[in-house]
Amino acid sequence: MTNPAPADGPQIPKINRDLLEPLLSTHWSYFLLVGALAGLVAAGAGAWSYQFRTGIGQTNLHPPVFWGVYIASFIFWVGASHSGTFISGVLRLTKAEWRRPVTRIAELMTFISLIIATLFVFYHLGRVWRWYYLIPYPNQREIWPNFRSPLMWDAMAVFTYATASTIYLYLPLIPDFALMRDRIEDWRKPLYRVLSLGWQGTQHQWQVLETAMRIITPLIVMVMVSVHSIVGWDFGVSLVPAWHSTIFAPYFVVGAVHSGVGLVVIGMYILRKVYHLEDYIGQEHFDKMGKLLLLTTLGLAYLYFAELLTIWYGNIPDHMWVVDSLLSGPFAVPFWFMVACVYVIPLLALTLPAFRRRPLGVMVIGVLINIGMYIERVLLIVPPLSYPRLPFNWDTYVPS
Template sequence: MSRIAPNQMTDDLLRPLLHTTWKFYAGVAVLGSIVLAGLGAWFYQVYMGLGITGDNWPVFWGFHETNFVFWIGISHAGTLISAILRMVDATWRRPVTRCAEAITAFALMIGALFPLIHLGRPWLAWWLIPYPSERMIWPNFRSPLAWDFFAINTYLTSSLLFLFLPMLPDLAVVRDKTTGLRSKIYGLLSLGWQGTPKQWHRLEMAMHIMAIAIIPIAVSVHTIVSFDFSMAVVPMWHSTIFGPYFVAGAIFSGIAALIIAMALLRKILHLEAYLEPIHFNNLGKLLFTMSLLWGYFVFNERLTTWYGNETHEMAAFWITQTGRYAPLFWTMVFCNFILPFPFLAIRKLRTITGCVIASCGVVVGMWLERFLIIVPSLSTKPITYSWGRYMPQWPEITIMIGSIAAMVLLYVLFSKFVPLISMWEMKVGEHPEVKEAASVAAAQEAGELL
């Protein structure tokens, strides 16, 4: 890791906050209008009814639910990665953590919108809140959707905290570097951070606790999301493997999203000196591990179903293997496994470009995976007379594109107002203690060996 002077670092990392170009405005305008289009499509759907989507009898769920699972999956990028890396004190994580945590927070915000978007009567969604009413009607705690409500809210709260807490010292830096109203706002946001040893100690403690707490939360959230499917006795849904399978898939897609985000930031914000090939290399290795794990899960899931040869399951199985959804299935296998394999397994190809290509494949592949879990099973439920098909319509496609734009937009705005690389953590890294330096060296060595 090259040495950068602390002042230089502050300047570099604060530059996007302090200097605004027309490109930023143009970008926000374009993204904003796409987001508005998505919102418009949703309002239209609320006004007209879900009939304008492609959902039908018997495929009652389609793109909205795919996007829900997809975004919740993406949200596993961050928190989990940064929490794990924090816990094991992997120092190379330092420039990566905030990018990752931001992805979590935003992907989760967007993902949490989809249950609302998919509702027929979203204005009644507050019935999921357990409030004491005079009629004593509570939400149905037996429903996985009610579990979702609590799990996602918990995860959203904790990831926002997890993102916000380590931002305090940096917000304080911005406060000190700016004047006027901006300084006041940052002052407010930094919650009176002065950098006293006591504060540092408290922050360290809080981050340790959060890092430990957030891992089970993240695992449980995606397990609960998987329960939306596995709790229903629907062919290829009712599976015990779904919990870990979904968590692995989530981390998998999350890392891929993180790699793409980092590559974009590196290019656009000129952070070449901070986000170095080593970071991509390490994340690439992680992605490779997850790709293998994902492949292992898919193989397990498919093999047991096939070997079991249960009539109803086989319908859903074959429609994805050789039937109508086979092209999507094999595209998914290609994107998630075959394409990333050379780029991630071969050290020479595990460059920034290679990692980005692999990640793009994984993001697409993981989206397809969610789609292929939901739609084919619903279209081939046990009663063959009720078999159906699904074709997305423009509103759900618009909403999906809008959600992607919203993700980018939130990220752009975030990068405008918060340094995307944790300055204080980088600076801590610049003066590593002996123990820490050793582990860096070890990590690098390990990286070269791979």
């Protein structure tokens, strides 16, 4: 650079100290939290094993609603995974300087959300012990997956995305692993030594790393768009009324980014509070994230309106049954609650610059958006399935 910042001396050690602090010291409440979460996870695992032994019937699903909360959760978590790729990928591409403290938080979310999303696929399967039928490898069963099935595209897309986002999380971590290898002297050291790949910080290594990141960043952004498009096509290509729509792919992508950015805001807020990172994550960042949320809110509202408008105006009975059930039928309460959470409140609040500069406020909006988006995913799945084209066995469903 032509004009190096003067006298950075004391600042860089401070960065090292502050950012490694969470790894080195642990408050007792941390173990409490881990214990509580582990307990919940164990309960979930127990529930799954019960479902495994007895059958999918435990989910309260029944015809005509064959998909329920599991698929909704899958979409939600895949959507949540768009947080990292969108924020860190797109912002890296555009060389936005303010991205720096946010990228890692977001990338970790991507990685973890994808693990959870994959789990939901397995919860959902009727014969989950036969899941390997989906892997294309030559076998004595002479079964080959059907690549014409959207679910197969889905499986491939999620696999690609999971691999790519793991790599994408890992790449910028390598120099940090090297730092931790040199700074942290406990049982984690060998782990860091392996993971840092012998990183020294030579200019050659920096160049290789930066080249790789420059290549992978645009690729993973494309994968991100394709993944949620494919999840959208899972529904769009079907014959189910109100699913059969061309708008689903872009709608899913924008919705995913919407809830993903919301999640990152939550993460930013909590981590900032707990680990006192106010020096790094400032009001400015919440302001910028608030603007992003405003953008996705508007985009999503536009797409949702376009979707509902075309159905409403077209007035095809099969589709109208679904829309009526949302607007004024049995699904009206969650629908309007969702509209408030996802569109109205964020729109009203985030347009105020003063509000965007309040981290707590933006965080609350993030929580609302995520609750709303989860409801939206459920509403996307259940009402259309509840009203099949033959009106004989209309029936709704309540998750157990």
